[in-house]
Amino acid sequence: MILAEMTSPEIDALPRDIVVLMPVASCEQHSLHLPVFTDSLIGGEVARRVHERCPDDVLVLPVQWLGYSQHHIRYPGTVSAVSETHLLLMMDIVASMVGHGFRKILIQNSHGGNGANVSVLLQRLMERYPDGDVEFYSRWAWASGGALDKIRQLGSGGSGHAGETETSMILAIRPELVRTDRLDADGERDGMRVPGVASYYRFDQRTRHGGVGDPTVASAENGERMLDASADEVAEHVRQIRALKPFG
Numbered sequence: 465m466i467l468a469e470m471t472s473p474e475i476d477a478l479p480r481d482i483v484v485l486m487p488v489a490s491c492e493q494h495s496l497h498l499p500v501f502t503d504s505l506i507g508g509e510v511a512r513r514v515h516e517r518c519p520d521d522v523l524v525l526p527v528q529w530l531g532y533s534q535h536h537i538r539y540p541g542t543v544s545a546v547s548e549t550h551l552l553l554m555m556d557i558v559a560s561m562v563g564h565g566f567r568k569i570l571i572q573n574s575h576g577g578n579g580a581n582v583s584v585l586l587q588r589l590m591e592r593y594p595d596g597d598v599e600f601y602s603r604w605a606w607a608s609g610g611a612l613d614k615i616r617q618l619g620s621g622g623s624g625h626a627g628e629t630e631t632s633m634i635l636a637i638r639p640e641l642v643r644t645d646r647l648d649a650d651g652e653r654d655g656m657r658v659p660g661v662a663s664y665y666r667f668d669q670r671t672r673h674g675g676v677g678d679p680t681v682a683s684a685e686n687g688e689r690m691l692d693a694s695a696d697e698v699a700e701h702v703r704q705i706r707a708l709k710p711f712g
Contacts, residue, residue, distance in 0.1 A: 490531030490575035493539035495626035495675030496646040507574030513695030574605035596711040607693040617681040627677020636687030650675035
């Protein structure tokens with residue numbers, strides 16, 4: 465089921481153990497050749513394909529495109545929330561669906577910068593709904609690395625941000641949006657500046673022009689295969705979550 469295309473009475477008639485799929489993404493720079501809506505386009509397309517695979521098990525929410533992208537903020541076109549706003553926004557979306565009686569929520573994330581807040585969100589949801597009668601899950605929108613490495617020309621080494629994976633997927637979804645004359649391999653200038661010590665850097669500090677990986681080997685054919693593999697994995701998790709019995 466696609467929430468945006470349904471009426472309120474139609475949504476009210478749904479079984480409350482249906483899995484609510486909540487795609488979260490971003491609007492941010494994607495190097496020289498991809499549109500700023502790349503993560504949202506990919507997340508929305510994976511969610512659409514998940515719906516095709518198990519329409520009676522899933523209720524797909526509209527893509528939440530406002531993500532945490534402060535590490536890209538110096539690139540024009542990036543639209544970002546701060547951490548607190550992003551966390552509260554996701555919490556309010558989930559709370560709306562829980563308030564309507566839905567008991568199983570799966571957050572599908574297609575932007576790496578959202579990862580920390582999604583983890584905190586799951587903690588806060590556990591605290592807010594302590595009785596265990598509502599279940600919350602999250603996963604990446606893409607298929608697991610092993611599944612994608614069988615498709616990618618460069619394995620895991622060509623991806624990252626606006627590299628082979630994302631470029632292939634956008635070539636499959638909206639090829640007219642890919643500036644194929646501007647494909648250029650980019651990468652982190654210094655990587656981990658002190659090995660073994662975590663930090664957080666802006667992309668203008670880390671890269672030459674905002675990408676990580678090599679988009680030059682991307683293809684629409686492989687993008688289709690990646691999208692299908694991703695939708696297959698997410699759909700299987702939807703089915704598994706739907707089949708779960710309540711705690712206790």
